[in-house]
Amino acid sequence: MEKEKTFFSESELIALLREKDQKAFSYLYDNYAPIVYGVALRILSSEELAQDVVQEAFLKVWNRIEQYEDSKGRLFTWVINIVRNAAIDKLRSKEYKTAQQKVSLKLKEVNKKYDDSTQQNSEYIGFKEVTMKLKEEHKKIIEMTYFQGYSQTEVAEILGIPLGTVKTRARNALQQLRSWLSENF
């Protein structure tokens, strides 16, 4: 399918989507799908599951566009959050759920498992070279929370750090991302 050549501004796009304009939706798909799919794939490590989640997420965007409030952030953030949540839900509904329950019992094992799975993830074919270089501890906290869906409490337990430190580390991680952005743009 050829990409729509027309350009929509974000506010135009949102207005058209609210009118159930399928052309606008097609444009949204073309522009957002690679990142949406990339996020789902990184979380689930399964093309099949990731594609299911992407389809589910786009349908949700189509059906719930009325609920989007620009005061809560950009459309892109909203869309990505939808797919991220759907993917995490799927992750929790499946095999990872068992591992989650064992967190407090077998911390070391889970920690190792986490290390292995992130290694697998980054070796996943199709991922572009990640140019944004982060400190290991910052990368880890983003991986565990955003991509693995561990709660703050679980992260604290697994890493053996106080709950307050999880927030501090998250903040430091995002500050690093931010500085990287200001340097490069």
Place this chain on the structure above:
Amino acid sequence: MNIQEFIESGILSVYVLGVASEEEQQQVEKMANLYPEIQEELSVLQAAMSEYVAQYEVPPPASLKNKVMKAVEVQESGRIPADYKKSTWYYGLAASIALLFGSMIANFYLYQEWKNSEEKIATLETQQSLMAQTQQKLESKYTKLTEELSIVQNPDFQLTYLVGLQETAPQSYAAVFWNEKSQTAYIYTSSLPKPPFGKQYQLWALVEKDETVWDAGVFDWGKFSPVKCFKKPEKFIITLEKEGGVPKAEGKAYAIGTVKS
């Protein structure tokens, strides 16, 4: 709350990373609405996260777009014109009814399937128990036959053939096996006429010279049956008597045989 403290606590970061608790989420949204500085900080962090996430982009297969667009089209084709579209409860209701019907049909179908399976199992169970019964019967018959054969082959048993009498049982035979040592005896016949209901054959032993006759007992037709014989007779006679036998022969004689001396 001090705005700077709020920002530095990292609560905005955990919010952006999607791991804020429900309480924290509400707090962040409330504070962002109240304070532009917080809103600004939040936007910057979200943008940074978006940039980071964007690096992981992977082009999905082309077929996925077709699926997504088709799903939207299918959904929209079932949509009621905008005039009627006051609220979404109507779709909810329609979908619920459709689901209910679907579920009812599925339930009915599954119930039928289940019933069929139950019936099949019941039939199989009956067949199985019948077969087990048959097998048991055959086994006990086989055991009996083996025992009977061991009698037949035992040289201690003397065999006497009884021949059917002309007027009552022509061309019929019975066989008596008598063991003098163990004083046991058996009789077998299936060639004499089958006794009518309420009647039974009875075997008599006879010593002519002493003019003594003794009752050797009633027996079942068609079965290898034990009878009583405590001394060597000259002859065996079979009569047809009422069921259970009689002390002195009353019925007609059916067969007679001479014991070899």
